[in-house]
Amino acid sequence: MSKQFRAAISYAAIAVCSLLLAILLILLVGCDVGKAFYGFFNGILGSSYSVAEVFVKAAPLILAGLGVAVAFKSGFTNIGAEGQLYMGAVAFTATYVLCPGLPKAALLALGILAGFLAGGVWALIPGALKARFGISEVINTIMLNYIALGIVGILLQTALKDRAQYFPVSPTLDDGLGFSRLLKGTRLHSGILIALVCAVIVYFFIFKTSMGFRLRAVGMNPRACKCMGISVSAGLIVSSLLSGGLAGIAGVGEIAGLHHRLIGGISPSYGYLAIIVALLGGNHPLGVVIAATGIAALQVGALAMQRAANVPSAIASIIMGAVVLLILARKTLFKRLLREED
Template structure:
């Protein structure tokens, strides 16, 4: 009998191939869009490749850009495994950043080996509880998690903005930010004179752990069962509500860890509106990864490369960096389109069956 983790999964294989095709088509369509606008797509993609992979500095910048995207993509993937749409990653990462900052700003002098994990734990708890609230509302009151998470995004961002403008604002400064954290609580850099920190290692290890969770644990198995078939899971005795809340808490905890690693590794303080939309970019990362925890690593690096390359793109060719957003939109569209067509056909066939 083969181990479960080694069995050939036809559905996963097809999803991965679909993602590869979607990526290639998105690049082709992006190139056509550039051509229509009067730009040379070959020059553009050459510039992106150079800015993303040619030289140590370029590779480091790609990994820097990929780090938050891997966290965000993984957070979305975990919720999606339970068939939950977590659009609140942005708000959860803000709450995670706040939780981390509260511990990092404590007037103590702890060694980094204790202070860093403790601070990140604060972010994990804040992000997890914030997402867990959505899971609780869905289970107890039947609220829609999409609407709830989107609304909570605004609340979290505005609350953090209030905190850094008033109670935690750095004394004597006009910027909406806290005081700088002690260097003891900074996440160590992997390469000097870059922003590449050990957060990339945390992100990759976490993807592996989540993969093992789904493959080797009862909770992971139940999350997947709930996502695949709600009625069958209920018949099998799985506590649907409990599993949904667990999935949301886990998803939010990962988002909170994203916020925590950002403030400890990049800004070294909490700043209002520090996120550039990582939470929503995570949707594209998860889509390209076909909801695979390990696929999120490669997907995050691909999007990280596009982001790193676009920094060089405008400077060397004059081509607007907004074309990267166009390519990202094409990827989501091309990944989602086959699933949408399949669902339309299912509904159509169901309607025909009902008329007979």
């Protein structure tokens, strides 16, 4: 048996385990398994609206997931995509609030740039602290998530508040200025196209440019980089900026394509899910796109299953956590199978 084949078997075993876990959980609540699974798949593939809904959720996951993957490639553990996403959303909202009357193209170009920079700077803070002082980025990125949430809350009650509203929401983006609808009668917007374009750009940047090569080298062996004259600091700074920037664009998309105004809680943990997306996608852009679509489908399906068969949608969270743990434990669980015959 070839090495790849053995690896494939181990992944298949993990998939079977997760499926069994799902069936067990469904049986635990006393539901009909067939009905639950029908509800799950019907909720994903049942109508053009539901299929579109998967891609509505996939767009931010792809962008933030790409960001996390770029960071992981250079050895920067970015747990802060959630905060970076919110900062991107804040920057886009500030752009259309502060510059009213801009034509659509100019507004979107300026807004995406602002979102990229805001998210990028939010990741650059822990990135620079790691590059310059060697401070661990893990805690810093988590802290900056909460600080970003705080900033959103403060701005929604002060500078960005819609004075005409009682609740803390920002002024609404004028009709026709946001991302275009791709399909009538669904919520699908051009954010998904931007996400796919970014995936292609990130692929070329990481695998086909010398900067990308240096970035990967920094992630693989910082000490060797120092000996070869590749700057570890520069690698970390570029990757953190790009990583946060991509998450920032995800935030822009949520405002420009979906909510059309800034409110608290625009992200149902997209930033944390993005880490799982990057891990499942093997930090490769194509893998990220597939993993993000899969996770989005899982979430949409689980909600539909709740409506159709009364199975709690918390099941999606359980399955995701379990799959990640199984993948992390894969090499130990399948030690015998994966052992080289030499």
